[in-house]
Amino acid sequence: MSDSRSPEVPSPLREAWAAFLRNRAGVFGLAIIAALIFLALFGPLIYPVDPFEIVAAPLTPPAENARVPFGSDYLGRDILSGIVHGARVTLFVGGAAAAMTVVIGVLVGAAAGYWGGRTDRFLMRMTEFFQVLPALLFAMALVTLLSPSIPIIATAIGVVSWPAMARLTRAEFLRIKSQNYVTAARSSGAGDLYLITRVILPNAAAPLIVSTALVVGMAILFEAGLSFLGLGDANVMSWGLIIGSNRDYVIDAWWTVTIPGLAIFFTVLGLSLIGDGLNDALNPNLRER
């Protein structure tokens, strides 16, 4: 290594960010999600129509009435307003469910992979128990038993989706645990907590970050599915609720489900593209030179 090298050396994160920016699909995904976040934060201020207010004739097609540019639903409510106001709920459910998935999954997976032995066997049997539960039925049961409110829905999604994250974390921990730098850190007196949080987890972060992006997308789809089945929170506007409440009119009023469906589609697409871009950026073996 030459000594004339400039002292400004990129950190691994900065390098990954630069690689991500070279990935066009990933940047496109990031643009979609950035727009969605903007919509969720400021949309209701810019377009303050109440999504539950009846503002036009029922099932007005798009572009017919200037008051409802995206058309109206079976009660005459503004679909554009539903999209704008529902963005917040959609993002919240996706984010909260993903956060829960990551917290439970990483804790369980890290403990199982790090300590191994009996701890591993117990935690993995527990993980498998949750994994073989039919996810949709379990979430439906949970929501029905408790209440169909947004926090409960997010919790239900988190509960059914953490096992995959736990298994991924465990696999990464098993792989990294036997690396030389872990033994070296241990030989210099590092304790369990230090090894887990400062040595192993940072090196396991790349696939976990990627799958977190995908979990957000999956959680949004899941919420839409629950709403479609009528298990959403009927008092809070969400994209799934628009689709669910108009499902009897699909044949006559395509826009009532197509427009919120496209919103969900682009959101999940954006998250997947981000996940893909992150995967390429964080995995130097896949990075294009």
Next chain:
Amino acid sequence: MQDPVLKVDGLSVTFRSSLAILDDVSLEVRRGQTLGIVGESGCGKSMTALAIMRLMPSAALKVSGGDIRLNGENLLALDEEAMRAIRGSRAAMIFQDPMTSLNPLFTVGNQVGESIRKNRQIDRAEARQITVDLLKAVGLPDPERHLDYYPHQLSGGKRQRVMIAMAIAGNPDVLIADEPTTALDVTVQAQIFQVLRDMQAASGTAIVLITHDMGAISEMADRVAVMYAGRVVEEGPADEILAAPRHPYTRGLVSCIPRVSDEAFDGWPELPVIPGTVPDLDKRGAGCHFAPRCPLADDRCAARRPPVLQDGERRCACWYGMAGGPAA
């Protein structure tokens, strides 16, 4: 004579309580001295080091006998918490492959600084200053600049210097160096040995140098222990053993050292090799483990374990060894 800093007495390690990985290994090293441990791959050299640090890589490996004393304190009797306090402060270790022994995600300054802060209650600025001093002590040029480098930006020799800096950060009583130069080229090896010698002269740290290179032994070690198949077969002052090896295995190792001499250039005599390989764990008999490869071996060698004969500073475990043997 002062007491040894590290004294390993009759250490045995078994795999699944049946196969002997280490068998009655006894070693000692004094302050300011270097003990070399030599032997082929699979002889238990690294396992001895990991057993001393209580870092056995698998739960199936258990110490089944003997004791390990660091300044008189029995390490095997300590709980994990007490052992953790000893690692890095009183006993430290550096590893064979500097390319993979540093955490790839953190800068040099961060990693050395953390190893300092683990043992001392100081803030980051102080740790940074000590880090710079340490990196200077291990001969890293322009240490301030190297603080912000990531491991992948350093050469193998520089990374091994960083590893040494981390290991000596806690000013250990004993430093175990497990083949510290195997992955490096020869000129860098000489530099790393110089760093270790300078460090030892300054601090009096005892060094256990694990290697398969007899040249490294002659350069570094005061005493040498020759290991074969989990046992110490010969031990004593390094210069005596290199000059007059008694165990047939040691003789084989010494005769395998390439020498550049006048006669080596005419006729290119073949470098001798010891035929065969170290026997597998489950194929080690009751007698001398070296017997299948030994030119002197007879039925007694294969059947009965050779006695350890003490002769002044030297000991040797061979039925023929101490007297010089028939083929001496």
